Amino acid sequence: MSKTIIIGSGVAALQCARLLPKDEDIILITKRALRQHSSYFAQGGIAAVYSKEDSIQSHEDDTIQAGVFHNHQSNVQTLIQEGQMQTHQLILEGFPVDRLSDGSISLGLEGAHQHKRILHSGGDATGKHLTEHLINLLPSNVTIFENECAVSLLKNQYGRVIGIHSIDADCTHRQIFAEAVIIATGGCGSLYSYTSNCTNSFGDGIALAYLAGAKITDMEFVQFHPTLLYHDEQTFGLVSEAVRGAGARLINSEGTYIMDWHPLKDLAPRHITAKAVYDERMRGIDVFLKIDEIENFEGKFPTISNNCKKAGILLNNGLLPITVGSHFLMGGILTNSYGATSIEGLYAIGEAACTGVHGANRLASNSLLEGIAFGKRLADHLSNKNPEVIDWQVVEENFENTHPTSFAIEDLQIEMFASAGIIRDKKSLEFLLKKIDSTKLNPFKLTFSENEAYFMRITASLIVKAALEREESRGAHIRADFPNASPSLAQTIFVQQIQNPIQKEYWHEPIKA
Numbered sequence: 001m002s003k004t005i006i007i008g009s010g011v012a013a014l015q016c017a018r019l020l021p022k023d024e025d026i027i028l029i030t031k032r033a034l035r036q037h038s039s040y041f042a043q044g045g046i047a048a049v050y051s052k053e054d055s056i057q058s059h060e061d062d063t064i065q066a067g068v069f070h071n072h073q074s075n076v077q078t079l080i081q082e083g084q085m086q087t088h089q090l091i092l093e094g095f096p097v098d099r100l101s102d103g104s105i106s107l108g109l110e111g112a113h114q115h116k117r118i119l120h121s122g123g124d125a126t127g128k129h130l131t132e133h134l135i136n137l138l139p140s141n142v143t144i145f146e147n148e149c150a151v152s153l154l155k156n157q158y159g160r161v162i163g164i165h166s167i168d169a170d171c172t173h174r175q176i177f178a179e180a181v182i183i184a185t186g187g188c189g190s191l192y193s194y195t196s197n198c199t200n201s202f203g204d205g206i207a208l209a210y211l212a213g214a215k216i217t218d219m220e221f222v223q224f225h226p227t228l229l230y231h232d233e234q235t236f237g238l239v240s241e242a243v244r245g246a247g248a249r250l251i252n253s254e255g256t257y258i259m260d261w262h263p264l265k266d267l268a269p270r271h272i273t274a275k276a277v278y279d280e281r282m283r284g285i286d287v288f289l290k291i292d293e294i295e296n297f298e299g300k301f302p303t304i305s306n307n308c309k310k311a312g313i314l315l316n317n318g319l320l321p322i323t324v325g326s327h328f329l330m331g332g333i334l335t336n337s338y339g340a341t342s343i344e345g346l347y348a349i350g351e352a353a354c355t356g357v358h359g360a361n362r363l364a365s366n367s368l369l370e371g372i373a374f375g376k377r378l379a380d381h382l383s384n385k386n387p388e389v390i391d392w393q394v395v396e397e398n399f400e401n402t403h404p405t406s407f408a409i410e411d412l413q414i415e416m417f418a419s420a421g422i423i424r425d426k427k428s429l430e431f432l433l434k435k436i437d438s439t440k441l442n443p444f445k446l447t448f449s450e451n452e453a454y455f456m457r458i459t460a461s462l463i464v465k466a467a468l469e470r471e472e473s474r475g476a477h478i479r480a481d482f483p484n485a486s487p488s489l490a491q492t493i494f495v496q497q498i499q500n501p502i503q504k505e506y507w508h509e510p511i512k513a
């Protein structure tokens with residue numbers, strides 16, 4: 001039996017694992033290799049207040065403005081204040097941020113930020129360097145299991161989570177018991193045909209928590225990124241917003257700068273730029289990032305330059321072909337400010353969790369910050385927790401059906417993009433929901449990949465149900481049949497729980513105007 005199991009190996013998981021007490025048994029399991037996750041591929045950087053002109057207040061204001069005032073205000077304060085302190089701590093511990101020739105930290109600009117505040121490392125390889133830095137800091141009490149997928153949560157007769165059931169690539173099943181189970185499984189970009197995420201981001205942790213009875217919220221808020229490198233109907237990774245921060249412009253094949261109408265132009269919030277690119281592409285018009293005015297592009301953005309080479313896109317044309325793709329989930333497992341879910345013994349951090357910090361649309365580069373800030377908060381909480389007497393007897397579950405209906409993952413991805421993507425409406429959402437089989441299956445009877453497909457369907461159905469429920473447009477959730485925000489839905493979150501598919505809840509504090 002272990003003290004803590006952490007599911008996932010991204011920034012949130014690693015930050016928490018390294019800060020938990022060093023005399024306790026900690027298990028970290030990840031369904032792919034240790035370095036295969038969104039965190040590793042993060043490009044732009046970490047948003048944190050560093051310049052003299054900037055302030056914590058300004059970063060909070062930008063976060064809430066980008067989140068269209070749907071944010072949980074006190075958690076935003078926690079994110080910005082504690083995130084800044086923890087980022088500084090990482091730098092003191094040797095995290096190699098890029099610096100200017102005078103030794104000061106080089107700060108980039110990204111969309112909807114009033115100030116330059118994006119710390120980066122290796123140009124556009126921030127996630128890689130941050131991941132390596134955190135892995136180096138892992139103490140020896142953390143045991144890592146790679147290629148092992150968590151497929152269900154174990155609960156006792158009191159409904160407390162007491163461990164996990166996992167499966168490896170050889171279909172070997174095992175139960176692992178622990179006092180605390182932490183879900184740090186990231187987002188669900190792979191529910192869509194075009195995504196910036198790794199191919200296996202199916203929202204497993206959200207499905208696991210939902211199936212165990214935890215509260216899930218804000219699933220209608222899926223962020224689409226406006227600039228995925230696009231060639232021959234395929235995408236080749238992200239072109240970070242930092243490229244527009246360095247001067248690139250969005251231009252269509254007719255020669256029109258498509259963001260000229262917005263006061264922030266190409267650095268408008270992401271849901272606005274993504275919709276603008278999508279609208280052009282729906283008209284059959286190609287869209288490009290015009291990069292010819294950026295000096296030393298390859299030196300500043302080595303990862304993106306390399307992706308261009310792989311795709312056969314020539315940098316010296318000065319135009320990068322782009323399209324939109326799913327990028328980030330603002331919703332997830334409902335947690336409090338230190339990661340506790342609605343189930344005792346179960347915690348969630350990082351993109352899988354929903355503390356309300358991102359509101360209806362995440363501010364660029366606030367996600368690595370979230371992993372750093374909330375990973376630390378949960379580690380502190382668990383370190384100070386009083387010992388408990390726990391009943392370790394597992395209560396076995398009943399399942400309606402043990403045979404998965406076969407379906408092609410690619411078909412669901414295409415349908416999600418078409419019907420629950422950037423623009424939604426009642427008719428197409430209802431049609432899609434009828435097609436998604438979310439029957440509760442016995443995970444022990446499924447293979448590794450069947451479990452992933454099962455989680456994919458559960459998470460997809462949570463998004464579709466939430467998108468149907470919110471009859472308005474707000475932030476990243478755009479309904480063609482309800483194009484305006486509804487005042488009666490302001491500050492309202494929709495919560496899904498297995499016994500009660502959709503219930504409405506309200507933040508119990510004012511959201512700052």
Ligand SMILES: Cc1cc2nc3c(=O)[nH]c(=O)nc-3n(C[C@H](O)[C@H](O)[C@H](O)COP(=O)(O)OP(=O)(O)OC[C@H]3O[C@@H](n4cnc5c(N)ncnc54)[C@H](O)[C@@H]3O)c2cc1C
Pocket residue numbers: 007008009010011012013029030031032034036037038039040041042043044045046047126127148149150151184185186187196197198204205238327328349350351352364365366367368369371
């Ligand atoms: C290309 C790209 C660029 C980005 N750039 C930035 C940026 O510049 N700045 C920024 O702030 N954010 C950026 N983001 C967003 C940010 O990277 C992610 O939101 C963040 O890293 C998520 O971290 P995480 O620790 O929550 O999860 P992840 O890093 O996604 O890790 C999830 C982990 O969970 C594991 N896992 C999942 N399911 C299971 C299971 N069933 N069993 C076991 N393990 C499981 C995965 O294998 C993985 O190890 C970017 C995202 C992408 C995709």
